[in-house]
Amino acid sequence: MIELFGVTKRFGAETAVDALSLRVEKGQVCVLVGTSGCGKSTTLRMINRLIEHDAGEIHLEGAPVRSFDEVTLRRRIGYVIQSTGLFPHWTVARNIGLVPRLLKWPRGRIHERVEELMALLGLPVQEFADKYPRQLSGGQAQRVGVARALAADPDILLMDEPFGALDPLTRQALQKQLQELQARLHKTVVFVTHDMDEALALADRLVVMRKGRIVQQGRPIDLLHEPADEFVESLLGGMDRGLKEAALTRVSERMLPLGPRLLASERIPYDASLSQALSLMLWHRVERLTVVDGEDIPVGELSLRRLLGGKSS
Ligand SMILES: Nc1ncnc2c1ncn2[C@@H]1O[C@H](COP(=O)(O)OP(=O)(O)OP(=O)(O)O)[C@@H](O)[C@H]1O
Incomplete structure:
Protein backbone atom coordinates (compact mmCIF):
# COMPACT_ATOMS: atom_id res chain seq x y z
CA MET A 1 0.00 0.00 0.00
CA ILE A 2 1.17 3.52 -0.82
CA GLU A 3 -0.12 6.50 1.16
CA LEU A 4 0.53 10.18 0.64
CA PHE A 5 -0.55 12.51 3.42
CA GLY A 6 -0.67 16.22 2.55
CA VAL A 7 2.41 15.96 0.34
CA THR A 8 3.80 19.18 -1.10
CA LYS A 9 6.63 19.86 -3.51
CA ARG A 10 7.82 23.30 -4.52
CA PHE A 11 10.28 24.23 -7.23
CA GLY A 12 11.34 27.78 -6.36
CA ALA A 13 8.20 29.87 -6.19
CA GLU A 14 6.11 27.25 -7.96
CA THR A 15 4.11 24.63 -6.07
CA ALA A 16 4.20 21.54 -8.29
CA VAL A 17 2.30 19.30 -5.86
CA ASP A 18 0.05 20.93 -3.32
CA ALA A 19 -0.89 19.14 -0.07
CA LEU A 20 -1.84 16.02 -1.99
CA SER A 21 -3.30 13.01 -0.18
CA LEU A 22 -3.68 9.68 -1.94
CA ARG A 23 -3.98 6.03 -0.98
CA VAL A 24 -3.19 3.22 -3.38
CA GLU A 25 -4.26 -0.18 -2.07
CA LYS A 26 -2.08 -3.24 -2.46
CA GLY A 27 -2.56 -4.86 -5.86
CA GLN A 28 -4.39 -1.83 -7.27
CA VAL A 29 -3.59 0.02 -10.49
CA CYS A 30 -3.88 3.74 -9.83
CA VAL A 31 -3.68 5.95 -12.92
CA LEU A 32 -2.84 9.66 -12.65
CA VAL A 33 -4.19 11.89 -15.40
CA GLY A 34 -4.40 15.64 -15.90
CA THR A 35 -3.18 18.39 -18.15
CA SER A 36 0.53 18.90 -18.76
CA GLY A 37 2.43 20.26 -15.77
CA CYS A 38 -0.19 19.37 -13.15
CA GLY A 39 2.32 17.42 -11.07
CA LYS A 40 1.81 13.78 -12.11
CA SER A 41 5.47 12.90 -12.68
CA THR A 42 6.57 14.81 -9.61
CA THR A 43 4.07 12.84 -7.52
CA LEU A 44 5.40 9.57 -8.93
CA ARG A 45 9.01 10.49 -8.41
CA MET A 46 8.46 11.47 -4.81
CA ILE A 47 7.26 7.93 -4.11
CA ASN A 48 10.65 6.44 -5.04
CA ARG A 49 12.50 9.50 -3.76
CA LEU A 50 13.97 10.57 -7.06
CA ILE A 51 12.47 13.85 -5.86
CA GLU A 52 12.30 14.63 -2.14
CA HIS A 53 9.02 16.06 -0.86
CA ASP A 54 9.01 19.34 1.07
CA ALA A 55 6.08 18.67 3.37
CA GLY A 56 3.67 15.91 4.32
CA GLU A 57 4.42 12.21 4.54
CA ILE A 58 4.70 9.31 2.12
CA HIS A 59 4.30 5.80 3.49
CA LEU A 60 4.95 2.39 1.96
CA GLU A 61 3.15 -0.37 3.84
CA GLY A 62 2.75 1.99 6.76
CA ALA A 63 6.41 3.04 7.04
CA PRO A 64 7.71 6.48 5.98
CA VAL A 65 9.51 6.27 2.65
CA ARG A 66 12.38 8.24 4.18
CA SER A 67 13.05 5.39 6.56
CA PHE A 68 14.17 3.14 3.67
CA ASP A 69 17.70 3.22 2.28
CA GLU A 70 18.33 3.50 -1.46
CA VAL A 71 18.96 -0.20 -2.01
CA THR A 72 15.70 -1.16 -0.30
CA LEU A 73 13.79 1.36 -2.38
CA ARG A 74 15.31 -0.03 -5.59
CA ARG A 75 14.30 -3.53 -4.59
CA ARG A 76 10.79 -2.67 -3.54
CA ILE A 77 9.90 -0.17 -6.27
CA GLY A 78 10.23 -0.80 -10.00
CA TYR A 79 10.30 2.27 -12.23
CA VAL A 80 9.48 2.43 -15.94
CA ILE A 81 9.74 5.61 -18.02
CA GLN A 82 8.91 6.60 -21.58
CA SER A 83 12.51 6.82 -22.76
CA THR A 84 13.22 3.41 -21.12
CA GLY A 85 16.47 4.64 -19.50
CA LEU A 86 18.24 1.51 -20.72
CA PHE A 87 22.03 1.65 -20.71
CA PRO A 88 23.00 1.82 -24.41
CA HIS A 89 26.30 -0.05 -24.02
CA TRP A 90 24.77 -2.91 -22.04
CA THR A 91 23.07 -5.91 -23.56
CA VAL A 92 19.39 -6.58 -22.93
CA ALA A 93 20.27 -9.32 -20.40
CA ARG A 94 22.65 -7.03 -18.52
CA ASN A 95 20.12 -4.20 -18.47
CA ILE A 96 17.44 -6.49 -17.03
CA GLY A 97 19.83 -7.82 -14.39
CA LEU A 98 20.77 -4.34 -13.16
CA VAL A 99 18.93 -4.29 -9.83
CA PRO A 100 19.65 -7.94 -8.87
CA ARG A 101 23.34 -7.17 -9.51
CA LEU A 102 23.16 -4.08 -7.31
CA LEU A 103 21.56 -6.29 -4.68
CA LYS A 104 24.49 -8.70 -5.07
CA TRP A 105 22.44 -11.74 -6.00
CA PRO A 106 24.58 -14.76 -7.00
CA ARG A 107 25.30 -14.92 -10.75
CA GLY A 108 23.30 -18.08 -11.34
CA ARG A 109 20.20 -16.59 -9.73
CA ILE A 110 20.50 -13.39 -11.77
CA HIS A 111 20.83 -15.45 -14.96
CA GLU A 112 17.75 -17.50 -14.10
CA ARG A 113 15.73 -14.42 -13.20
CA VAL A 114 16.67 -12.61 -16.42
CA GLU A 115 15.61 -15.61 -18.50
CA GLU A 116 12.37 -15.93 -16.56
CA LEU A 117 11.53 -12.26 -17.12
CA MET A 118 12.39 -12.35 -20.81
CA ALA A 119 10.00 -15.28 -21.21
CA LEU A 120 7.34 -13.42 -19.22
CA LEU A 121 7.62 -10.36 -21.48
CA GLY A 122 7.67 -12.34 -24.72
CA LEU A 123 11.34 -11.69 -25.52
CA PRO A 124 12.94 -14.97 -26.67
CA VAL A 125 16.31 -15.30 -24.90
CA GLN A 126 18.15 -16.65 -27.97
CA GLU A 127 17.08 -13.69 -30.02
CA PHE A 128 17.30 -10.81 -27.57
CA ALA A 129 19.62 -11.51 -24.63
CA ASP A 130 22.75 -10.27 -26.39
CA LYS A 131 21.21 -7.42 -28.35
CA TYR A 132 21.90 -3.79 -27.50
CA PRO A 133 19.11 -1.25 -26.94
CA ARG A 134 19.75 0.47 -30.30
CA GLN A 135 18.98 -2.84 -32.04
CA LEU A 136 15.48 -2.96 -30.53
CA SER A 137 12.19 -1.51 -31.73
CA GLY A 138 10.41 0.92 -29.41
CA GLY A 139 8.02 -1.77 -28.21
CA GLN A 140 10.80 -4.28 -27.57
CA ALA A 141 12.84 -1.70 -25.66
CA GLN A 142 9.79 -0.84 -23.57
CA ARG A 143 9.33 -4.54 -22.73
CA VAL A 144 12.95 -4.69 -21.63
CA GLY A 145 12.25 -1.63 -19.46
CA VAL A 146 9.30 -3.41 -17.83
CA ALA A 147 11.35 -6.61 -17.35
CA ARG A 148 14.10 -4.59 -15.70
CA ALA A 149 11.60 -2.90 -13.38
CA LEU A 150 10.24 -6.31 -12.34
CA ALA A 151 13.66 -7.93 -11.89
CA ALA A 152 13.87 -7.86 -8.09
CA ASP A 153 10.16 -8.69 -7.78
CA PRO A 154 9.18 -5.33 -6.30
CA ASP A 155 5.77 -4.89 -4.66
CA ILE A 156 5.38 -1.51 -6.31
CA LEU A 157 5.65 -0.47 -9.94
CA LEU A 158 5.81 3.20 -10.93
CA MET A 159 5.18 3.78 -14.63
CA ASP A 160 5.58 7.24 -16.15
CA GLU A 161 4.08 7.38 -19.66
CA PRO A 162 5.71 4.00 -20.33
CA PHE A 163 3.99 3.51 -23.70
CA GLY A 164 3.87 7.18 -24.71
CA ALA A 165 6.36 6.93 -27.57
CA LEU A 166 4.84 3.87 -29.24
CA ASP A 167 2.54 3.55 -32.23
CA PRO A 168 -1.10 2.84 -31.32
CA LEU A 169 -0.99 -0.88 -32.18
CA THR A 170 2.16 -1.60 -30.19
CA ARG A 171 0.78 0.53 -27.41
CA GLN A 172 -2.42 -1.49 -27.24
CA ALA A 173 -0.46 -4.75 -27.34
CA LEU A 174 1.68 -3.63 -24.40
CA GLN A 175 -1.37 -2.42 -22.46
CA LYS A 176 -2.88 -5.86 -22.89
CA GLN A 177 0.35 -7.51 -21.84
CA LEU A 178 0.48 -5.31 -18.76
CA GLN A 179 -3.09 -6.29 -17.87
CA GLU A 180 -2.20 -9.97 -18.22
CA LEU A 181 0.93 -9.53 -16.13
CA GLN A 182 -1.00 -7.66 -13.48
CA ALA A 183 -3.62 -10.42 -13.28
CA ARG A 184 -0.78 -12.79 -12.37
CA LEU A 185 1.55 -10.58 -10.34
CA HIS A 186 -0.83 -8.25 -8.44
CA LYS A 187 1.65 -5.39 -8.10
CA THR A 188 0.68 -2.07 -6.61
CA VAL A 189 0.97 0.17 -9.66
CA VAL A 190 0.97 3.94 -10.08
CA PHE A 191 0.75 4.80 -13.77
CA VAL A 192 0.94 8.21 -15.42
CA THR A 193 -0.53 8.77 -18.87
CA HIS A 194 -1.94 11.44 -21.16
CA ASP A 195 -3.99 8.92 -23.05
CA MET A 196 -7.50 8.72 -21.60
CA ASP A 197 -8.33 5.44 -23.34
CA GLU A 198 -5.22 3.91 -21.81
CA ALA A 199 -6.12 5.36 -18.40
CA LEU A 200 -9.67 4.02 -18.51
CA ALA A 201 -8.55 0.61 -19.71
CA LEU A 202 -5.90 0.10 -17.06
CA ALA A 203 -7.15 1.91 -13.97
CA ASP A 204 -8.74 0.32 -10.94
CA ARG A 205 -8.60 3.80 -9.52
CA LEU A 206 -8.45 6.92 -11.69
CA VAL A 207 -7.02 10.10 -10.19
CA VAL A 208 -7.58 13.40 -11.99
CA MET A 209 -5.09 16.11 -11.08
CA ARG A 210 -5.06 19.81 -11.71
CA LYS A 211 -2.47 22.35 -10.56
CA GLY A 212 -0.84 19.96 -8.10
CA ARG A 213 -4.10 18.86 -6.49
CA ILE A 214 -6.52 15.99 -6.92
CA VAL A 215 -9.79 17.14 -8.46
CA GLN A 216 -11.52 13.76 -8.39
CA GLN A 217 -10.69 10.11 -7.89
CA GLY A 218 -12.56 6.83 -8.07
CA ARG A 219 -13.44 3.97 -10.37
CA PRO A 220 -13.25 4.97 -14.05
CA ILE A 221 -16.92 4.13 -14.58
CA ASP A 222 -17.97 6.36 -11.65
CA LEU A 223 -15.93 9.29 -12.92
CA LEU A 224 -17.42 8.86 -16.38
CA HIS A 225 -20.94 8.87 -14.94
CA GLU A 226 -20.46 11.60 -12.38
CA PRO A 227 -17.58 13.90 -13.24
CA ALA A 228 -17.02 16.43 -10.46
CA ASP A 229 -16.91 19.40 -12.82
CA GLU A 230 -16.58 20.46 -16.44
CA PHE A 231 -12.81 20.05 -16.37
CA VAL A 232 -13.08 16.35 -15.44
CA GLU A 233 -15.91 15.89 -17.92
CA SER A 234 -13.94 17.29 -20.82
CA LEU A 235 -10.74 15.47 -19.80
CA LEU A 236 -12.69 12.21 -19.76
CA GLY A 237 -13.90 12.73 -23.28
CA GLY A 238 -16.83 15.16 -23.20
CA MET A 239 -19.31 13.97 -25.82
CA ASP A 240 -17.25 10.82 -26.38
CA ARG A 241 -17.96 9.59 -22.86
CA GLY A 242 -20.58 7.15 -24.14
CA LEU A 243 -17.98 5.44 -26.31
CA LYS A 244 -15.44 5.50 -23.48
CA GLU A 245 -17.96 3.81 -21.21
CA ALA A 246 -18.77 1.24 -23.90
CA ALA A 247 -15.04 0.53 -24.18
CA LEU A 248 -15.03 -0.57 -20.53
N1 LIG B 1 13.19 19.64 -11.62
C1 LIG B 1 12.31 20.64 -11.74
N2 LIG B 1 12.69 21.92 -11.58
C2 LIG B 1 11.80 22.94 -11.68
N3 LIG B 1 10.50 22.78 -11.95
C3 LIG B 1 10.07 21.53 -12.15
C4 LIG B 1 10.93 20.39 -12.05
N4 LIG B 1 10.21 19.28 -12.27
C5 LIG B 1 8.95 19.68 -12.51
N5 LIG B 1 8.86 21.02 -12.43
C6 LIG B 1 7.62 21.82 -12.59
O1 LIG B 1 6.63 21.27 -11.74
C7 LIG B 1 5.37 21.24 -12.40
C8 LIG B 1 4.85 19.82 -12.43
O2 LIG B 1 5.66 19.05 -13.30
P1 LIG B 1 5.39 17.51 -13.58
O3 LIG B 1 6.48 17.04 -14.50
O4 LIG B 1 5.19 16.80 -12.32
O5 LIG B 1 4.01 17.59 -14.36
P2 LIG B 1 3.27 16.48 -15.21
O6 LIG B 1 1.85 16.55 -14.81
O7 LIG B 1 3.96 15.18 -15.06
O8 LIG B 1 3.46 17.06 -16.66
P3 LIG B 1 3.54 16.30 -18.09
O9 LIG B 1 2.20 15.67 -18.27
O10 LIG B 1 3.79 17.43 -19.03
O11 LIG B 1 4.67 15.33 -18.00
C9 LIG B 1 5.59 21.84 -13.78
O12 LIG B 1 5.19 23.18 -13.76
C10 LIG B 1 7.08 21.71 -14.00
O13 LIG B 1 7.56 22.76 -14.79
Whole structure:
Protein backbone atom coordinates (compact mmCIF):
# COMPACT_ATOMS: atom_id res chain seq x y z
CA MET A 1 0.00 0.00 0.00
CA ILE A 2 1.17 3.52 -0.82
CA GLU A 3 -0.12 6.50 1.16
CA LEU A 4 0.53 10.18 0.64
CA PHE A 5 -0.55 12.51 3.42
CA GLY A 6 -0.67 16.22 2.55
CA VAL A 7 2.41 15.96 0.34
CA THR A 8 3.80 19.18 -1.10
CA LYS A 9 6.63 19.86 -3.51
CA ARG A 10 7.82 23.30 -4.52
CA PHE A 11 10.28 24.23 -7.23
CA GLY A 12 11.34 27.78 -6.36
CA ALA A 13 8.20 29.87 -6.19
CA GLU A 14 6.11 27.25 -7.96
CA THR A 15 4.11 24.63 -6.07
CA ALA A 16 4.20 21.54 -8.29
CA VAL A 17 2.30 19.30 -5.86
CA ASP A 18 0.05 20.93 -3.32
CA ALA A 19 -0.89 19.14 -0.07
CA LEU A 20 -1.84 16.02 -1.99
CA SER A 21 -3.30 13.01 -0.18
CA LEU A 22 -3.68 9.68 -1.94
CA ARG A 23 -3.98 6.03 -0.98
CA VAL A 24 -3.19 3.22 -3.38
CA GLU A 25 -4.26 -0.18 -2.07
CA LYS A 26 -2.08 -3.24 -2.46
CA GLY A 27 -2.56 -4.86 -5.86
CA GLN A 28 -4.39 -1.83 -7.27
CA VAL A 29 -3.59 0.02 -10.49
CA CYS A 30 -3.88 3.74 -9.83
CA VAL A 31 -3.68 5.95 -12.92
CA LEU A 32 -2.84 9.66 -12.65
CA VAL A 33 -4.19 11.89 -15.40
CA GLY A 34 -4.40 15.64 -15.90
CA THR A 35 -3.18 18.39 -18.15
CA SER A 36 0.53 18.90 -18.76
CA GLY A 37 2.43 20.26 -15.77
CA CYS A 38 -0.19 19.37 -13.15
CA GLY A 39 2.32 17.42 -11.07
CA LYS A 40 1.81 13.78 -12.11
CA SER A 41 5.47 12.90 -12.68
CA THR A 42 6.57 14.81 -9.61
CA THR A 43 4.07 12.84 -7.52
CA LEU A 44 5.40 9.57 -8.93
CA ARG A 45 9.01 10.49 -8.41
CA MET A 46 8.46 11.47 -4.81
CA ILE A 47 7.26 7.93 -4.11
CA ASN A 48 10.65 6.44 -5.04
CA ARG A 49 12.50 9.50 -3.76
CA LEU A 50 13.97 10.57 -7.06
CA ILE A 51 12.47 13.85 -5.86
CA GLU A 52 12.30 14.63 -2.14
CA HIS A 53 9.02 16.06 -0.86
CA ASP A 54 9.01 19.34 1.07
CA ALA A 55 6.08 18.67 3.37
CA GLY A 56 3.67 15.91 4.32
CA GLU A 57 4.42 12.21 4.54
CA ILE A 58 4.70 9.31 2.12
CA HIS A 59 4.30 5.80 3.49
CA LEU A 60 4.95 2.39 1.96
CA GLU A 61 3.15 -0.37 3.84
CA GLY A 62 2.75 1.99 6.76
CA ALA A 63 6.41 3.04 7.04
CA PRO A 64 7.71 6.48 5.98
CA VAL A 65 9.51 6.27 2.65
CA ARG A 66 12.38 8.24 4.18
CA SER A 67 13.05 5.39 6.56
CA PHE A 68 14.17 3.14 3.67
CA ASP A 69 17.70 3.22 2.28
CA GLU A 70 18.33 3.50 -1.46
CA VAL A 71 18.96 -0.20 -2.01
CA THR A 72 15.70 -1.16 -0.30
CA LEU A 73 13.79 1.36 -2.38
CA ARG A 74 15.31 -0.03 -5.59
CA ARG A 75 14.30 -3.53 -4.59
CA ARG A 76 10.79 -2.67 -3.54
CA ILE A 77 9.90 -0.17 -6.27
CA GLY A 78 10.23 -0.80 -10.00
CA TYR A 79 10.30 2.27 -12.23
CA VAL A 80 9.48 2.43 -15.94
CA ILE A 81 9.74 5.61 -18.02
CA GLN A 82 8.91 6.60 -21.58
CA SER A 83 12.51 6.82 -22.76
CA THR A 84 13.22 3.41 -21.12
CA GLY A 85 16.47 4.64 -19.50
CA LEU A 86 18.24 1.51 -20.72
CA PHE A 87 22.03 1.65 -20.71
CA PRO A 88 23.00 1.82 -24.41
CA HIS A 89 26.30 -0.05 -24.02
CA TRP A 90 24.77 -2.91 -22.04
CA THR A 91 23.07 -5.91 -23.56
CA VAL A 92 19.39 -6.58 -22.93
CA ALA A 93 20.27 -9.32 -20.40
CA ARG A 94 22.65 -7.03 -18.52
CA ASN A 95 20.12 -4.20 -18.47
CA ILE A 96 17.44 -6.49 -17.03
CA GLY A 97 19.83 -7.82 -14.39
CA LEU A 98 20.77 -4.34 -13.16
CA VAL A 99 18.93 -4.29 -9.83
CA PRO A 100 19.65 -7.94 -8.87
CA ARG A 101 23.34 -7.17 -9.51
CA LEU A 102 23.16 -4.08 -7.31
CA LEU A 103 21.56 -6.29 -4.68
CA LYS A 104 24.49 -8.70 -5.07
CA TRP A 105 22.44 -11.74 -6.00
CA PRO A 106 24.58 -14.76 -7.00
CA ARG A 107 25.30 -14.92 -10.75
CA GLY A 108 23.30 -18.08 -11.34
CA ARG A 109 20.20 -16.59 -9.73
CA ILE A 110 20.50 -13.39 -11.77
CA HIS A 111 20.83 -15.45 -14.96
CA GLU A 112 17.75 -17.50 -14.10
CA ARG A 113 15.73 -14.42 -13.20
CA VAL A 114 16.67 -12.61 -16.42
CA GLU A 115 15.61 -15.61 -18.50
CA GLU A 116 12.37 -15.93 -16.56
CA LEU A 117 11.53 -12.26 -17.12
CA MET A 118 12.39 -12.35 -20.81
CA ALA A 119 10.00 -15.28 -21.21
CA LEU A 120 7.34 -13.42 -19.22
CA LEU A 121 7.62 -10.36 -21.48
CA GLY A 122 7.67 -12.34 -24.72
CA LEU A 123 11.34 -11.69 -25.52
CA PRO A 124 12.94 -14.97 -26.67
CA VAL A 125 16.31 -15.30 -24.90
CA GLN A 126 18.15 -16.65 -27.97
CA GLU A 127 17.08 -13.69 -30.02
CA PHE A 128 17.30 -10.81 -27.57
CA ALA A 129 19.62 -11.51 -24.63
CA ASP A 130 22.75 -10.27 -26.39
CA LYS A 131 21.21 -7.42 -28.35
CA TYR A 132 21.90 -3.79 -27.50
CA PRO A 133 19.11 -1.25 -26.94
CA ARG A 134 19.75 0.47 -30.30
CA GLN A 135 18.98 -2.84 -32.04
CA LEU A 136 15.48 -2.96 -30.53
CA SER A 137 12.19 -1.51 -31.73
CA GLY A 138 10.41 0.92 -29.41
CA GLY A 139 8.02 -1.77 -28.21
CA GLN A 140 10.80 -4.28 -27.57
CA ALA A 141 12.84 -1.70 -25.66
CA GLN A 142 9.79 -0.84 -23.57
CA ARG A 143 9.33 -4.54 -22.73
CA VAL A 144 12.95 -4.69 -21.63
CA GLY A 145 12.25 -1.63 -19.46
CA VAL A 146 9.30 -3.41 -17.83
CA ALA A 147 11.35 -6.61 -17.35
CA ARG A 148 14.10 -4.59 -15.70
CA ALA A 149 11.60 -2.90 -13.38
CA LEU A 150 10.24 -6.31 -12.34
CA ALA A 151 13.66 -7.93 -11.89
CA ALA A 152 13.87 -7.86 -8.09
CA ASP A 153 10.16 -8.69 -7.78
CA PRO A 154 9.18 -5.33 -6.30
CA ASP A 155 5.77 -4.89 -4.66
CA ILE A 156 5.38 -1.51 -6.31
CA LEU A 157 5.65 -0.47 -9.94
CA LEU A 158 5.81 3.20 -10.93
CA MET A 159 5.18 3.78 -14.63
CA ASP A 160 5.58 7.24 -16.15
CA GLU A 161 4.08 7.38 -19.66
CA PRO A 162 5.71 4.00 -20.33
CA PHE A 163 3.99 3.51 -23.70
CA GLY A 164 3.87 7.18 -24.71
CA ALA A 165 6.36 6.93 -27.57
CA LEU A 166 4.84 3.87 -29.24
CA ASP A 167 2.54 3.55 -32.23
CA PRO A 168 -1.10 2.84 -31.32
CA LEU A 169 -0.99 -0.88 -32.18
CA THR A 170 2.16 -1.60 -30.19
CA ARG A 171 0.78 0.53 -27.41
CA GLN A 172 -2.42 -1.49 -27.24
CA ALA A 173 -0.46 -4.75 -27.34
CA LEU A 174 1.68 -3.63 -24.40
CA GLN A 175 -1.37 -2.42 -22.46
CA LYS A 176 -2.88 -5.86 -22.89
CA GLN A 177 0.35 -7.51 -21.84
CA LEU A 178 0.48 -5.31 -18.76
CA GLN A 179 -3.09 -6.29 -17.87
CA GLU A 180 -2.20 -9.97 -18.22
CA LEU A 181 0.93 -9.53 -16.13
CA GLN A 182 -1.00 -7.66 -13.48
CA ALA A 183 -3.62 -10.42 -13.28
CA ARG A 184 -0.78 -12.79 -12.37
CA LEU A 185 1.55 -10.58 -10.34
CA HIS A 186 -0.83 -8.25 -8.44
CA LYS A 187 1.65 -5.39 -8.10
CA THR A 188 0.68 -2.07 -6.61
CA VAL A 189 0.97 0.17 -9.66
CA VAL A 190 0.97 3.94 -10.08
CA PHE A 191 0.75 4.80 -13.77
CA VAL A 192 0.94 8.21 -15.42
CA THR A 193 -0.53 8.77 -18.87
CA HIS A 194 -1.94 11.44 -21.16
CA ASP A 195 -3.99 8.92 -23.05
CA MET A 196 -7.50 8.72 -21.60
CA ASP A 197 -8.33 5.44 -23.34
CA GLU A 198 -5.22 3.91 -21.81
CA ALA A 199 -6.12 5.36 -18.40
CA LEU A 200 -9.67 4.02 -18.51
CA ALA A 201 -8.55 0.61 -19.71
CA LEU A 202 -5.90 0.10 -17.06
CA ALA A 203 -7.15 1.91 -13.97
CA ASP A 204 -8.74 0.32 -10.94
CA ARG A 205 -8.60 3.80 -9.52
CA LEU A 206 -8.45 6.92 -11.69
CA VAL A 207 -7.02 10.10 -10.19
CA VAL A 208 -7.58 13.40 -11.99
CA MET A 209 -5.09 16.11 -11.08
CA ARG A 210 -5.06 19.81 -11.71
CA LYS A 211 -2.47 22.35 -10.56
CA GLY A 212 -0.84 19.96 -8.10
CA ARG A 213 -4.10 18.86 -6.49
CA ILE A 214 -6.52 15.99 -6.92
CA VAL A 215 -9.79 17.14 -8.46
CA GLN A 216 -11.52 13.76 -8.39
CA GLN A 217 -10.69 10.11 -7.89
CA GLY A 218 -12.56 6.83 -8.07
CA ARG A 219 -13.44 3.97 -10.37
CA PRO A 220 -13.25 4.97 -14.05
CA ILE A 221 -16.92 4.13 -14.58
CA ASP A 222 -17.97 6.36 -11.65
CA LEU A 223 -15.93 9.29 -12.92
CA LEU A 224 -17.42 8.86 -16.38
CA HIS A 225 -20.94 8.87 -14.94
CA GLU A 226 -20.46 11.60 -12.38
CA PRO A 227 -17.58 13.90 -13.24
CA ALA A 228 -17.02 16.43 -10.46
CA ASP A 229 -16.91 19.40 -12.82
CA GLU A 230 -16.58 20.46 -16.44
CA PHE A 231 -12.81 20.05 -16.37
CA VAL A 232 -13.08 16.35 -15.44
CA GLU A 233 -15.91 15.89 -17.92
CA SER A 234 -13.94 17.29 -20.82
CA LEU A 235 -10.74 15.47 -19.80
CA LEU A 236 -12.69 12.21 -19.76
CA GLY A 237 -13.90 12.73 -23.28
CA GLY A 238 -16.83 15.16 -23.20
CA MET A 239 -19.31 13.97 -25.82
CA ASP A 240 -17.25 10.82 -26.38
CA ARG A 241 -17.96 9.59 -22.86
CA GLY A 242 -20.58 7.15 -24.14
CA LEU A 243 -17.98 5.44 -26.31
CA LYS A 244 -15.44 5.50 -23.48
CA GLU A 245 -17.96 3.81 -21.21
CA ALA A 246 -18.77 1.24 -23.90
CA ALA A 247 -15.04 0.53 -24.18
CA LEU A 248 -15.03 -0.57 -20.53
CA THR A 249 -17.66 -3.30 -21.01
CA ARG A 250 -17.00 -6.66 -22.70
CA VAL A 251 -19.41 -8.12 -25.24
CA SER A 252 -19.61 -11.27 -23.06
CA GLU A 253 -21.23 -9.20 -20.29
CA ARG A 254 -24.12 -8.10 -22.53
CA MET A 255 -24.63 -10.93 -24.99
CA LEU A 256 -27.65 -13.23 -24.85
CA PRO A 257 -27.50 -17.00 -25.39
CA LEU A 258 -28.01 -18.19 -28.93
CA GLY A 259 -31.71 -18.18 -29.72
CA PRO A 260 -33.80 -19.91 -32.36
CA ARG A 261 -33.12 -17.14 -34.87
CA LEU A 262 -30.69 -17.50 -37.75
CA LEU A 263 -27.15 -16.47 -36.84
CA ALA A 264 -26.30 -12.89 -37.77
CA SER A 265 -23.72 -12.81 -40.54
CA GLU A 266 -21.25 -10.48 -38.80
CA ARG A 267 -19.23 -11.95 -35.95
CA ILE A 268 -17.50 -10.45 -32.95
CA PRO A 269 -15.22 -12.10 -30.36
CA TYR A 270 -16.78 -12.41 -26.89
CA ASP A 271 -13.87 -10.47 -25.31
CA ALA A 272 -14.25 -7.47 -27.64
CA SER A 273 -15.64 -4.28 -26.11
CA LEU A 274 -19.10 -2.81 -26.60
CA SER A 275 -17.53 0.15 -28.40
CA GLN A 276 -15.99 -2.27 -30.90
CA ALA A 277 -19.35 -4.00 -31.26
CA LEU A 278 -21.03 -0.66 -31.93
CA SER A 279 -18.37 0.24 -34.46
CA LEU A 280 -18.91 -3.05 -36.25
CA MET A 281 -22.69 -2.49 -36.33
CA LEU A 282 -22.18 0.99 -37.76
CA TRP A 283 -19.71 -0.25 -40.33
CA HIS A 284 -21.88 -3.08 -41.60
CA ARG A 285 -25.17 -1.25 -41.01
CA VAL A 286 -26.53 -4.17 -38.97
CA GLU A 287 -28.32 -4.36 -35.61
CA ARG A 288 -27.26 -7.86 -34.63
CA LEU A 289 -23.92 -9.63 -34.22
CA THR A 290 -23.01 -13.24 -33.61
CA VAL A 291 -20.67 -13.54 -30.65
CA VAL A 292 -17.89 -16.11 -31.07
CA ASP A 293 -15.30 -17.64 -28.76
CA GLY A 294 -11.55 -17.89 -29.35
CA GLU A 295 -12.11 -20.74 -31.80
CA ASP A 296 -14.66 -18.77 -33.81
CA ILE A 297 -17.51 -20.92 -32.48
CA PRO A 298 -20.80 -19.03 -31.94
CA VAL A 299 -21.56 -18.64 -28.23
CA GLY A 300 -24.21 -15.92 -28.19
CA GLU A 301 -25.67 -12.90 -29.90
CA LEU A 302 -25.65 -9.20 -29.30
CA SER A 303 -28.34 -6.83 -30.54
CA LEU A 304 -28.12 -3.06 -30.76
CA ARG A 305 -30.91 -2.74 -28.19
CA ARG A 306 -29.06 -5.03 -25.81
CA LEU A 307 -25.83 -3.10 -26.42
CA LEU A 308 -27.60 0.12 -25.49
CA GLY A 309 -28.60 -1.44 -22.19
CA GLY A 310 -32.06 -2.78 -23.05
CA LYS A 311 -33.17 -5.94 -21.22
CA SER A 312 -34.55 -7.95 -24.13
CA SER A 313 -32.97 -8.77 -27.44
N1 LIG B 1 13.19 19.64 -11.62
C1 LIG B 1 12.31 20.64 -11.74
N2 LIG B 1 12.69 21.92 -11.58
C2 LIG B 1 11.80 22.94 -11.68
N3 LIG B 1 10.50 22.78 -11.95
C3 LIG B 1 10.07 21.53 -12.15
C4 LIG B 1 10.93 20.39 -12.05
N4 LIG B 1 10.21 19.28 -12.27
C5 LIG B 1 8.95 19.68 -12.51
N5 LIG B 1 8.86 21.02 -12.43
C6 LIG B 1 7.62 21.82 -12.59
O1 LIG B 1 6.63 21.27 -11.74
C7 LIG B 1 5.37 21.24 -12.40
C8 LIG B 1 4.85 19.82 -12.43
O2 LIG B 1 5.66 19.05 -13.30
P1 LIG B 1 5.39 17.51 -13.58
O3 LIG B 1 6.48 17.04 -14.50
O4 LIG B 1 5.19 16.80 -12.32
O5 LIG B 1 4.01 17.59 -14.36
P2 LIG B 1 3.27 16.48 -15.21
O6 LIG B 1 1.85 16.55 -14.81
O7 LIG B 1 3.96 15.18 -15.06
O8 LIG B 1 3.46 17.06 -16.66
P3 LIG B 1 3.54 16.30 -18.09
O9 LIG B 1 2.20 15.67 -18.27
O10 LIG B 1 3.79 17.43 -19.03
O11 LIG B 1 4.67 15.33 -18.00
C9 LIG B 1 5.59 21.84 -13.78
O12 LIG B 1 5.19 23.18 -13.76
C10 LIG B 1 7.08 21.71 -14.00
O13 LIG B 1 7.56 22.76 -14.79
